Structure formats: C-alpha cells, structure tokens
Amino acid sequence: MRARFLPLLAVSAAGLLALTGCVANNTSDSEHAALTVDSSADACAVSANEAPSGNLSFSVTNSGDQVTEFYLLAEDGLRIVGEVENIGPGLSRDLVVQLAPGNYLTTCKPGMVGDGIDKTAFTVTDSGDDIVVDEDLDAQVEVANTNYAAYVRDQVAQLVTGTTAFADAYLAGDDDTARSLYAGTRAHWERVETVAESFGDLDPQLDLREADLEEGQDWTGWHAIEKDLWPAEAEAGFTAYTPAQRENLATLLVADTATLNDEVQDLTFTLSQQTNGAIGLLDEVATGKVTGEEEFWSHTDLWDFQANIDGAKVLYAGVRDILLEEDADLAAELDTEFDQLQVLLDAQRVGDGFTLYTDLTPEEIKAFADQVNALGEPLNQLTATLVL
Amino acid sequence: MTDTPPPSPDSVPAPAPAPAPAQNSAAGDGAAAATAPRGLSRRGLLGLAGAGVAGIGLGVAGDRVAAAAAATAAATEANAVYPFYATHQAGIVTPAQDRLHFAAFDVSAGTTRAELIELLQDWTLAAAAMTAGQDIGDFGADSGPYDAPPEDTGEAVGLPASGLTITFGFGPSLFQTEAGEDRFGLAGSRPAELVELPHFPGDMLDAAKSGGDLCIQACANDPQVAVHAIRNLSRIAFGRAAIRWSQLGFGRTSSTSTSQATPRNLFGFKDGTANIKAEESAAVTEHLWVGGNDGPAWMTGGSYLVARRIRMTIETWDRTSLREQETVIGRNKGEGAPLSGGTEFTEPDFTVVGRGDAPLIDTASHVRLAHPTQNDGIRILRRGYNFVDGNDALGRLDAGLFFISFQRTPESFTTVQLNLARNDAMNEYLKHVGSALFAVPPGAAKGSFVGAGLFA
Numbered sequence: 001m002r003a004r005f006l007p008l009l010a011v012s013a014a015g016l017l018a019l020t021g022c023v024a025n026n027t028s029d030s031e032h033a034a035l036t037v038d039s040s041a042d043a044c045a046v047s048a049n050e051a052p053s054g055n056l057s058f059s060v061t062n063s064g065d066q067v068t069e070f071y072l073l074a075e076d077g078l079r080i081v082g083e084v085e086n087i088g089p090g091l092s093r094d095l096v097v098q099l100a101p102g103n104y105l106t107t108c109k110p111g112m113v114g115d116g117i118d119k120t121a122f123t124v125t126d127s128g129d130d131i132v133v134d135e136d137l138d139a140q141v142e143v144a145n146t147n148y149a150a151y152v153r154d155q156v157a158q159l160v161t162g163t164t165a166f167a168d169a170y171l172a173g174d175d176d177t178a179r180s181l182y183a184g185t186r187a188h189w190e191r192v193e194t195v196a197e198s199f200g201d202l203d204p205q206l207d208l209r210e211a212d213l214e215e216g217q218d219w220t221g222w223h224a225i226e227k228d229l230w231p232a233e234a235e236a237g238f239t240a241y242t243p244a245q246r247e248n249l250a251t252l253l254v255a256d257t258a259t260l261n262d263e264v265q266d267l268t269f270t271l272s273q274q275t276n277g278a279i280g281l282l283d284e285v286a287t288g289k290v291t292g293e294e295e296f297w298s299h300t301d302l303w304d305f306q307a308n309i310d311g312a313k314v315l316y317a318g319v320r321d322i323l324l325e326e327d328a329d330l331a332a333e334l335d336t337e338f339d340q341l342q343v344l345l346d347a348q349r350v351g352d353g354f355t356l357y358t359d360l361t362p363e364e365i366k367a368f369a370d371q372v373n374a375l376g377e378p379l380n381q382l383t384a385t386l387v388l
Numbered sequence: 389m390t391d392t393p394p395p396s397p398d399s400v401p402a403p404a405p406a407p408a409p410a411q412n413s414a415a416g417d418g419a420a421a422a423t424a425p426r427g428l429s430r431r432g433l434l435g436l437a438g439a440g441v442a443g444i445g446l447g448v449a450g451d452r453v454a455a456a457a458a459a460t461a462a463a464t465e466a467n468a469v470y471p472f473y474a475t476h477q478a479g480i481v482t483p484a485q486d487r488l489h490f491a492a493f494d495v496s497a498g499t500t501r502a503e504l505i506e507l508l509q510d511w512t513l514a515a516a517a518m519t520a521g522q523d524i525g526d527f528g529a530d531s532g533p534y535d536a537p538p539e540d541t542g543e544a545v546g547l548p549a550s551g552l553t554i555t556f557g558f559g560p561s562l563f564q565t566e567a568g569e570d571r572f573g574l575a576g577s578r579p580a581e582l583v584e585l586p587h588f589p590g591d592m593l594d595a596a597k598s599g600g601d602l603c604i605q606a607c608a609n610d611p612q613v614a615v616h617a618i619r620n621l622s623r624i625a626f627g628r629a630a631i632r633w634s635q636l637g638f639g640r641t642s643s644t645s646t647s648q649a650t651p652r653n654l655f656g657f658k659d660g661t662a663n664i665k666a667e668e669s670a671a672v673t674e675h676l677w678v679g680g681n682d683g684p685a686w687m688t689g690g691s692y693l694v695a696r697r698i699r700m701t702i703e704t705w706d707r708t709s710l711r712e713q714e715t716v717i718g719r720n721k722g723e724g725a726p727l728s729g730g731t732e733f734t735e736p737d738f739t740v741v742g743r744g745d746a747p748l749i750d751t752a753s754h755v756r757l758a759h760p761t762q763n764d765g766i767r768i769l770r771r772g773y774n775f776v777d778g779n780d781a782l783g784r785l786d787a788g789l790f791f792i793s794f795q796r797t798p799e800s801f802t803t804v805q806l807n808l809a810r811n812d813a814m815n816e817y818l819k820h821v822g823s824a825l826f827a828v829p830p831g832a833a834k835g836s837f838v839g840a841g842l843f844a
Contacts (some may be wrong), residue, residue: 062729067742086742088729090718112743214806216588279708286704287816290782293592295432369782373703380707 018126023102034059037106039068039087044108044118052103052127060084061092062110068111070095071116077105085112096384101126123343137322141271144318151314152192156257156264161187163257167250179229183300183353186222190263190307191314194280199263205256209296220252223296230297271319275383278315281308282379286372290365292357302354306345312379313338319386327385330378337375344371411716422806452545460838465609466549474831476677476689477838479553480769480794481666483645485607488773489635490695491622492600492824493629495562501572505843507628511556511604511621512837513816518617521549524624543616544633549664550610551783556692556838557826560584562601576844581798582827585694588809590820595824596736597697600632605693605792607771611638633822635697637790644794645770650724650732652716654700654774654787655817657717658724661732662759664769676689676795687839689830691794694801697775700788705817716752716813726755754815763804768795798825 033052038045046058057233066089072082081104082097101124107116162185169177189207197203204212206221213219216221226240228249229236241249254301261317273300288294289305316334344367348355359369392694407835463485471476484818495504514524523529525539532539563578564570584599606617615636640654642660646667653659664671673679678687705713714720718727726736727748736755740748749756760767776787795801809815829839 013701067729067740067748069743086727086748088725088727088747089728089741090734090749091723091727095719209593212589213585213587214810218588283704283816287701366782369784374705376704380709383709 006195006239018097028092033057036061037070037108039070039108039110041066041110042062042117042122044070044106044116046106046120046122049121050123050125051099053099053124054127054129055096055098057122058082058084058095059092060087060095060108062087062089064110066111069112069116069208071105071107072097072099072122073105073107073119075105075120097122107221113358126386137325140322141319144271144274144322145269148274148315148318149267152195152264152267155188155311156196156261158260159185160257162188163254167254171246171250173200175229177254178225179298182222182226182229183295186300187303187307187310189222190284190304191311193284193308193311194277195264195267196260199260201257202260202263205252206260209294212229220249221256222253225249225253226295227297228232233297233299243262250388272383272387274315274319275386278312278382279376279380281315284308284370286369288378290369290372291367295357299358300354300383302345302348302360303359306354309338309341309345316379319382322386329386330381333378334375334382337371337378340367341371341375345369396410401808404588413820431656433604436603436775446555452523452547452549452635459710466548466550469549469554470518470551470598472512472519472554473834476691477555477714477828477831478519478775479552479555479605480676480691480771480828481608481644481672482551482553483648484605484640484667484771485551485553485609485614486638486640487611487614488640488792489606489611489618489634490637490792491604491634491694492559492632493604493622493625495571495601495629496627496633499571499628500844503840504572505837507625508556508843509837510624513625514621515554515617515838517555518544518613518620519549519554521547521552521553524620524709539648541616541619543619544613545608547613547616549561551641552606552608552613552617554621555605555607555693555828557603557605557828558582558839558842559600559602559824559826561599562835574842576764577684577686579687579827581683583690583798585763585802585823585825586806587811588805588820590809590815590818591823592819592821593823594821597633597635599824600826601693602629603693603824603826611636629694631752635695635775635790635822636777639774641774642770642790643774644769653789654702654776655705655717657713657719657721659730659789660770661719661724662755664767671767672769675796675800676794683795684842686829686844687827691796691828692796692798692801693828694791694793694798695822695824695826695828696820698789698791699786699819701784701785701789701817701819708817715750716753716817718755727753748815752810752811754812755812757807758804763807766803768793768798768800768804791800792829 001379033054034057035049035051037058039060041064058070058072060072062068064077068087068089068370069085070087071080073079074081081099084093084095087093104122104124105119105120106122109116112354121172142239162181166178166181166185169175169181196206204221207223208219208221209223210219210227227238228246231238231240285305285308289301289308292299292301294304295301316338320331320334323334344364345354348364357365430819454569468483474655486821499507507755517524522653523540523542526532527539529538529540529542529545551627555694560578560582563574584668587593604618604621608614608617618634640651642663643650644660644666646665650658650661664675666672676691678690678692680688682688710721714727719725720727724732726734727750728737728740729748736747736759737748738747738756738759738761743749770791772791773782775788775790776785778786780786793801814842829842832840
C-alpha cells in the first residue's frame with residue numbers, strides 16, 4: 001500500500017484520556033444547549049454556570065497567546081468528563097458532551113501546564129432527559145483493549161507461519177503452491193492492516209504497490225512477488241525475476257514479517273484507536289479493494305476485502321457492548337450494515353476463496369461500493385459516540 | 389473580486405466606431421503579412437482576414453456587448469477585460485477567474501512547421517478578439533454569406549468579455565516526440581528542463597488525460613465564455629491540431645491577488661491562502677517568470693505550467709472526523725487559520741507544540757509539507773479549479789482538483805510534489821490521474837503571435 005495517514009498513530013492524546021471518562025458524548029440527539037468559553041491568559045470564562053442535562057456544547061475560544069485546553073471535571077475536580085486540547089491562539093474548538101444532572105467544574109489550562117486556572121463550579125440541572133451513566137465503562141474498555149491486542153498478536157503469528165510457507169514455495173520455484181498460498185496468507189495482514197501500517201517503514205517494505213514507488217526506489221514485499229507470480233497479467237516485456245532476485249525478495253519478506261511480529265507483542269490500544277481502526281479498515285476497502293487496485297495482478301481483491309471486514313468486525317464487536325448502552329440505535333444500524341455487506345461477500349465465495357475481481361460484473365462491483373458507503377457512514381460515527 | 393480590473397486599452401463596452409479599433413488592424417496586418425503566401429484559405433478568412441477587410445470599412449464583427457442592446461453595467465467581474473498583447477501572457481497573475489476550460493492538443497500528423505506557425509498566428513488573432521469581448525472572424529456569429537457556416541460559433545453573443553484570458557503553452561512532445569522525432573525543427577530550441585515530469589509515488593496516470601503538444605488555458609468569470617474560447621480555437625485548429633484531452637473547472641481554488649477572497653476546494657477547506665500574489669512583485673520575479681539567463685531566449689518572460697488532474701475520494705473524506713480533516717490540512721476548517729493559531733493569513737508556526745510535545749501542525753500535514761520552509765524556499769503560483777465530471781462506475785462523484793501551477797522552472801513543482809507524494813497525509817484521499825507540463829512563452833506583441841520567438 002502507499003504510505004498513508006495512520007489512524008492509529010494520528011489519534012491525539014484524547015484517545016489516551018478516553019478511559020477516564022464515564023459519559024459518552026452522544027451527539028446524535030437533536031437539541032443541545034450551546035455555551036461559549038473564553039480561555040484567556042488568566043481566566044476561563046464560561047457563558048453560563050448552569051445548563052439542563054442532555055447534550056451540551058462548549059465552544060472554546062483561545063483569546064490568549066499560548067496553546068490552551070479546556071476541561072470539564074467531575075465534582076471531585078479530578079475525573080475528566082470532557083476536554084478539548086491543543087487549541088492554538090485565536091482558534092476555537094467545540095466540546096460536545098452529554099451530561100447527567102450534577103455538579104461539575106470547568107477550567108482552562110493555557111500553556112498546557114499546571115492544574116488549570118479559574119476553576120469554576122458548573123451545575124447541570126435535571127431536564128428529564130434520560131442520560132446513561134455506566135460506571136463499568138472503564139472495565140469494559142479495558143477488556144476490549146486486551147482482547148484486541150491478543151487478536152493482533154494471533155493474526156501476526158499466523159502471518160509469520162503463512163509467510164514462511166509462501167516464501168519457501170516461491171524460492172523452490174513451486175509457483176502453483178505459492179499462488180495458492182498468496183491470498184490466504186495476506187488475509188492475516190489485511191485483518192490488522194491499520195496496525196501494521198503504523199510501523200514506519202514496515203508497511204512500504206511489505207505492502208507497497210508498484211504505482212506507489214518513486215523513481216529509483218527498490219520494490220519489495222508482497223506485490224513485487226505478486227507480479228512475478230502472475231506474469232501473464234504484467235505489462236508486455238515484463239521479464240521474470242532471476243533466482244537471486246527471488247531469494248532477495250523472499251528473504252526480506254520473511255525478515256520484515258518477523259520484525260512486525262516483534263513489534264506487536266507489547267501493543268495496547270485505546271478506545272479511539274480501536275474505533276478508528278475499524279474506520280480505517282473500511283477506508284482501505286473503499287479506496288483500494290472495491291476498485292480492484294490492490295491486487296493488480298492476482299485479482300484476489302475480495303480476499304483482502306473480506307479480511308479488512310473481518311478485522312473491522314472484530315474491532316466493532318469489542319466495543320459493541322459499550323455502544324449498546326450509549327447508542328443502541330447506532331449498534332442496530334451497524335449490525336444490519338455489516339450483515340448486508342457479508343451477504344454480498346458470501347455470494348462471491350468459491351471454494352475457500354472468492355471470485356476474482358476481474359470476474360465480477362460492474363453491477364456486482366457497484367453493489368459492493370454502495371454497501372461500503374452504507375456501512376461507512378454509521379461506522380464513522382463510532383469514535384464520536386464512544387470517545388470523549 | 390471587488391476591485392476594478394487593470395486598465396485596458398480596449399475596455400468595453402464602447403461601441404466600436406468605424407474604422408475598426410486600431411489594435412485589430414495592427415495585429416491583423418502583422419500576422420497577415422507573415423502568412424501572405426498561403427492566401428485566403430478558409431482558415432485565413434476565419435482568423436486573419438478580418439483586420440484587412442476592416443480597413444476598407446466593413447468593420448470587424450462587433451463587440452458582443454455593444455451589439456447586445458440590453459448591455460448594462462454589470463459587476464466588474466463580468467466587465468473585466470484583460471489585454472491579450474502584453475509582456476507576459478494573461479491568465480497567470482491575472483486575478484484567478486471563477487471558471488476554466490483547459491485543453492491539450494496534439495499537432496496532427498503531416499502538419500508542417502509553416503502550418504504550425506500559421507495555427508499560432510490564427511489562434512493569436514482569435515484569442516485577442518475573444519478576450520476583448522468580440523466575436524471572431526469577419527462577420528462574427530450571425531452574419532456573413534448566407535450559405536456559409538458562421539465564423540463564430542455564437543454562444544457568447546450578448547455576453548461581456550467576462551475577464552476572459554487565453555494562455556498558450558508548448559509541451560515537451562512539440563519539440564521532440566517520445567520516439568525522438570523532431571517534427572518542426574524545434575529540438576534545438578527546447579529548454580533543458582522541459583522534459584516529462586517524473587513518476588511520483590502514488591501516480592495512477594491515464595495517458596489519455598496526460599501530456600499534449602500544445603495547451604490552451606481559457607479562464608473567465610462566465611463558463612460559457614470560457615467554453616466558447618476553447619470551442620472556437622479548437623475549430624480553428626481542425627486539420628492542424630486536435631484536442632487530446634480537456635477539462636472544465638467550475639470554481640477557482642486559489643487567489644492570485646490580494647484583492648481576492650480565498651476560495652474553498654472540494655475538501656471544504658480554503659485553498660491557496662499562501663499563494664504567490666500578483667502584488668508580490670519580488671516573489672513574482674523570483675519564482676514565476678523565466679529570467680534572461682535561465683535558458684533559451686524565447687522563454688524569457690515566460691513560465692512553466694504544470695497541470696495535474698487530482699481525483700479526490702470525497703466520499704471517504706466526507707465521513708472522516710473534523711479532527712482528522714484539520715490534522716491532514718494543518719488549518720482549521722472554518723477560518724482557514726493555521727492550527728498553530730491566529731487567523732487565515734497568520735504565518736504557520738511549525739514549532740508550536742501541544743499535548744505530549746506533538747506539533748500542533750502535524751508533521752504529515754499538507755500545509756507543512758507544501759510550505760516554502762520545508763522546500764528550500766520554493767514557491768509556486770497555484771491556479772487550480774474544482775471539477776466534478778459526473779460519476780464513476782461505482783457511483784462516486786468523479787470530482788477533485790484540476791491543479792494548475794506556474795513556476796519559473798518545473799523543478800520547483802517536482803521538488804514540492806515529491807515531498808507531498810512521499811509524506812502528505814492527504815494522499816489517502818487523493819489520486820493523481822492526469823499530468824502535463826507546458827512551456828508558456830512570454831506574451832505576444834501586437835502584430836506578432838504567441839511563441840513567435842521560438843520560430844524566429
């Protein structure tokens with residue numbers, strides 16, 4: 001794959017703090033009270049010190065000359081209920097939260113150091129709206145994190161095993177076996193692709209497409225071998241690799257996969273990394289798989305498609321119980337759309353594989369693209385719904 | 389744009405007195421002399437005869453607005469007229485108009501050097517007329533021999549000049565084909581830097597939407613006026629050159645003058661805030677115009693045009709969080725201020741860090757990677773347009789940015805683009821599908837034609 005934005009790494013520190021919040025900012029409800037906050041050098045002026053329970057938005061403007069943060073704290077002054085960070089001087093950013101009745105504190109942190117200034121009481125009165133407060137959320141998130149980390153380790157372990165067998169066959173000149181192992185082995189990579197992509201050079205070394213090369217750059221990884229294994233699909237004049245080239249590519253593939261395996265042993269995932277991981281996997285489908293651009297020579301794009309969806313489903317399943325409490329409607333919608341997509345994929349199963357991309361009709365491809373969009377819209381609400 | 393346009397010697401809407409405006413006579417005489425041996429071919433009649441005939445009192449086809457009875461003083465944008473004959477070609481530092489029709493041409497097989505020169509002369513005359521808000525030819529759109537096709541296609545009748553500019557360029561293949569053929573005896577005049585752009589990481593170029601021997605950029609504040617220009621210039625070229633690919637742009641994505649508000653691209657963000665502006669004369673000289681010692685003399689005062697058809701996967705972009713969108717761009721969406729703080733025109737401060745000492749302007753953000761401080765001080769003048777060309781087979785809008793930039797040397801673009809192609813977080817939402825490079829010669833003097841220096 002081309003070097004791309006890395007959802008796992010790009011998520012800011014907000015994700016790290018998500019575990020401390022207990023009330024989700026479900027923004028899907030209609031009405032919300034709008035407040036403003038003026039964060040200056042020495043004050044944190046909130047436009048009101050009382051609001052009805054339900055959805056609230058704080059539009060925080062930084063009128064000082066340092067980077068600032070705004071916090072909404074629980075009554076104890078310690079637990080963070082909601083926050084916005086990294087507001088540059090002169091800029092504004094919104095905090096949208098769902099608040100239960102009770103007593104809170106507001107504070108700003110110009111310069112992003114210290115305990116915060118101008119700590120002020122903020123009261124949320126009972127509007128009669130039903131607000132879900134789940135005291136077990138932290139524990140649920142922790143379980144989801146642990147399970148997902150284990151899933152990633154398991155998939156990468158299977159990738160290591162499969163890659164070795166694939167490389168052996170390729171080196172032995174047993175191209176039929178190598179071709180038969182190609183898509184199934186890559187599925188382990190594709191299931192955790194957004195994690196694998198977060199390790200600097202490993203992603204381009206293992207998964208770069210030919211179009212992503214710059215002039216003079218060495219091409220390594222799965223797709224370089226793919227082209228050699230399906231030479232009939234390559235451009236006219238393509239010459240098969242020499243044994244030395246084959247050995248070089250196979251050796252690097254195995255070594256880089258081993259490095260990946262080392263890297264994932266100690267990973268942990270925040271809630272937003274999980275939700276954005278699911279979103280990122282579906283983006284992979286939308287950008288590369290549904291268009292047939294990923295597997296340019298083998299045309300095994302549907303194997304990757306299914307694997308990306310497998311990974312997204314695992315991530316979704318890990319947070320689904322939490323989502324059921326925060327927004328059961330969204331969970332129901334996601335269940336439906338995932339199922340619909342799986343129906344389309346199942347219709348293309350052939351043996352233990354799938355129809356080649358080039359054998360799909362335009363109507364079938366269009367149906368996939370439409371369903372990816374149908375799933376993508378609600379899936380992209382997941383982070384905002386679950387993470388503060 | 390609210391300012392009045394630059395003064396023009398042939399401002400509209402002044403009813404054309406007889407005899408015809410001096411400009412047309414002068415231009416026509418010069419060009420007619422150059423092509424006299426050919427005689428009054430159909431092409432000659434179309435492109436050249438007007439001025440000569442005008443001299444004996446028939447007059448050129450009338451100014452369109454003057455001819456339109458109901459011509460009222462519309463907005464200055466509609467009335468803007470930019471002189472065609474100038475030191476530099478118009479359509480570069482000209483305040484970016486709202487609409488674009490761009491076309492790349494291939495010279496037809498069998499066309500000779502003389503015929504190529506003649507085409508450029510015909511194009512020059514027609515462009516001068518159209519940019520002045522006039523029909524082309526002797527009789528224009530709705531008069532002339534009853535059994536002959538009208539000289540002008542007519543769809544711009546009644547419309548003002550609308551700030552039309554027509555800018556011509558020469559592609560590398562005009563000088564030498566890929567096979568090495570020098571069709572027009574131009575290989576020796578080819579600037580060393582006029583070579584095909586390199587493959588950039590991620591490029592998925594469609595050959596049918598890339599390259600070309602010649603290009604015409606028509607910009608106007610009325611789409612019909614821009615289309616009218618390309619349509620008529622294409623018609624003039626039939627038999628000598630044919631359109632290889634073309635592109636409509638419906639909204640400008642940059643401002644080239646401090647008098648203009650910054651528009652938005654299809655990502656919904658302001659684009660071109662830090663563009664070179666016409667008012668920055670030092671920057672324009674340093675970064676835009678080919679200097680006297682840069683290469684062949686015929687390019688002095690010219691520039692290099694890069695065109696890139698950049699498809700945006702807007703469906704995916706639209707469902708990304710505001711956090712990611714602003715992180716990718718490096719500016720906030722509402723104001724267009726850099727995330728380091730301030731307002732739109734505040735210079736981004738890449739050293740400002742937030743939580744965890746992470747830079748507020750992400751290291752992979754577009755604004756950082758495209759910034760002169762990250763590219764050896766390089767600046768380019770961007771003049772791109774939004775496009776939506778229907779949809780693809782997957783039901784996605786075939787939408788994006790038709791990127792156009794002008795720079796003193798193509799290397800400026802290559803340096804910045806390589807940095808972006810390698811590192812830009814925005815690449816996840818982009819696909820470059822078309823690419824072309826053209827040498828844009830300096831402006832033509834009255835009586836001469838665009839690119840005359842190349843054939844001298």
